[in-house]
Amino acid sequence: MKRTELTRNTTAYLFDEIEDYYTCVFLIEKKSTIFVIDTFCGSISMEPILRHLARVGKGKQVIVVNTHFHWDHVWGNVAFQDRTIIGHRFCYEDLATSWQSQIDNRGRYRLGRVERVLPSLTFDQSLRFPAEKIEIFHSPGHTRDSISIFDHEEGALYVGDNVETPIIYVEAPDVDTYIQTLEHYLARSARKIFGSHTLEITPADIENSIDYLKKLKTGTGVVFRSEYEKTIHSQNLSMLK
Numbered sequence: 001m002k003r004t005e006l007t008r009n010t011t012a013y014l015f016d017e018i019e020d021y022y023t024c025v026f027l028i029e030k031k032s033t034i035f036v037i038d039t040f041c042g043s044i045s046m047e048p049i050l051r052h053l054a055r056v057g058k059g060k061q062v063i064v065v066n067t068h069f070h071w072d073h074v075w076g077n078v079a080f081q082d083r084t085i086i087g088h089r090f091c092y093e094d095l096a097t098s099w100q101s102q103i104d105n106r107g108r109y110r111l112g113r114v115e116r117v118l119p120s121l122t123f124d125q126s127l128r129f130p131a132e133k134i135e136i137f138h139s140p141g142h143t144r145d146s147i148s149i150f151d152h153e154e155g156a157l158y159v160g161d162n163v164e165t166p167i168i169y170v171e172a173p174d175v176d177t178y179i180q181t182l183e184h185y186l187a188r189s190a191r192k193i194f195g196s197h198t199l200e201i202t203p204a205d206i207e208n209s210i211d212y213l214k215k216l217k218t219g220t221g222v223v224f225r226s227e228y229e230k231t232i233h234s235q236n237l238s239m240l241k
């Protein structure tokens with residue numbers, strides 16, 4: 001695990017226990033609240049974060065956000081059972097129904113204790129923390145429950161798995177909605193954009209993803225630079241069938 005300071009008030013923890021990509025957990029530290037964005041793969045992976053919170057979190061509330069229901073973003077929820085865990089209402093539903101199948105398929109990636117801990121606070125469109133200048137909003141794309149975080153103070157946008165390079169993972173069939181979400185990201189004119197598996201994202205990366213989704217719809221014109229991209233693309237195609 002590597003720890004990187006991103007902005008005055010934001011830290012990224014980069015985990016590399018899964019092959020092919022790294023996974024980020026973000027800490028956004030505000031005046032009275034610390035937001036923990038995603039929880040990676042279990043209790044052990046959250047230990048450095050709990051230690052950090054014990055040092056700097058005195059008198060602050062800790063709020064956990066699950067960007068979507070996938071195992072590599074939620075299995076560390078077990079370390080925050082007594083905290084508020086925010087997720088989209090679909091995250092609650094989809095995590096509940098897929099809990100066991102995710103354990104069955106990806107259980108080898110568990111790091112320490114993993115228990116079924118679902119979001120304790122769900123929403124439909126958006127949630128705001130005005131004093132902290134944090135907005136959390138529904139941004140369906142990668143999955144139907146995907147949510148994003150906008151820090152109005154820093155102009156920083158956290159997109160979860162909706163954008164990554166070299167190629168995005170399409171795990172929901174509604175490509176038009178995915179494109180709308182990405183266009184909405186561009187319209188926000190964020191100063192910085194962070195993804196869960198690609199730390200720093202540029203507007204060009206978002207434009208390329210939109211372009212890719214348009215080609216995915218027609219099934220033509222996609223150019224691959226690696227076998228990895230080819231593999232993910234064929235998985236994406238089968239999602240649309």
Ligand SMILES: [Zn+2]
Pocket residue numbers: 068070142161
């Ligand atoms: Zn995902």
